[in-house]
């Protein structure tokens with residue numbers, strides 16, 4: 001029951017997280033910042049704009065992005081395993097990039113290419129995280145992980161660090177906001193969306209927040225307090241990093257992911273497998 | 279309707295001014311004046327913006343770009359012209375390369391006086407623009423005083 005409610009309200013929870021993010025970010029820059037409900041005001045505003053699309057397939061792909069992100073969330077929550085949810089998330093990103101490739105705007109195409117590089121960077125780490133969960137708890141089902149008697153974080157410290165390193169790539173936060181790159185390619189894959197169609201992409205991004213921070217929460221295991229603390233800590237850390245760094249080159253991102261984060265996660269899993277579950 | 283007025287996204291375009299105005303806009307985004315309090319964001323993308331904030335005297339090369347940006351914004355939208363340059367050329371008036379202001383190129387809703395305008399004036403002007411924006415609808419607004427051939431040339435007839 002909780003799972004169904006959580007799935008249904010995922011966009012709203014994500015919207016609140018985005019609102020909190022904007023306020024926290026503003027406070028970090030000693031600004032007052034927008035009201036907490038700002039994402040929902042934006043939502044209503046985008047609804048009232050005149051629908052304008054490049055072509056119908058492009059608009060359709062924006063909506064597919066929203067639906068498939070939500071669907072990935074549903075697969076995650078409603079009892080199928082984590083691994084399949086990760087693959088559904090890949091499908092949602094592919095929908096976005098296919099849409100972005102289908103228009104002639106060079107910014108959009110460049111953004112789509114960079115989005116794929118993002119995917120190549122963070123997705124292996126996410127899959128390794130899921131594998132590590134399997135090694136610790138013996139299941140891909142999040143309910144088993146949440147009722148495991150150990151705290152996965154204690155066995156998977158390096159995997160957790162790797163996951164924290166990938167969150168800026170997943171959520172397009174500052175050192176790795178290469179695909180979105182405001183002031184450079186102005187939103188990347190979302191650039192050609194407008195009005196209600198942009199709304200779909202915008203809301204899809206909120207669901208990604210929930211999806212990512214749910215993965216972080218799983219590291220608390222059955223101890224929900226630790227999970228909650230981890231989420232808050234990671235959230236603030238990501239905001240601080242976002243505010244204090246400048247955008248990097250896509251090669252740096254790829255190198256960081258493949259030469260630092262993936263080896264970190266693999267070393268952790270390796271020792272776990274050697275040490276065994278004894 | 280009232281919810282809508284809380285999230286105006288701004289497209290800022292400099293049509294060849296001296297950059298004084300642009301720096302003031304950046305200052306308005308900063309901690310002291312922080313226009314994000316009103317939900318305003320500088321999007322830099324015409325397709326997702328609601329307020330076109332123009333500065334500069336419109337050089338001849340910029341003219342069509344400005345028009346195009348205006349047409350790419352989905353309605354409802356407002357145009358806010360900022361600085362003496364946009365009003366009639368300002369210090370660039372009657373030079374060989376300028377249009378003497380944005381009037382007649384895009385329909386302007388709010389004029390912000392000054393060279394450069396104070397940030398308080400910018401915020402006032404933007405709030406005024408939001409008030410006008412509240413009353414607008416999804417109806418298409420076209421360039422006034424131009425024939426069909428121009429609209430066809432920039433692709434505005436059947437977008």
Ligand code: SF4
Nearest residue numbers: 295296298361362363
């Ligand atoms: S109005 Fe004045 S400050 Fe603004 S761009 Fe023109 S000359 Fe510069």
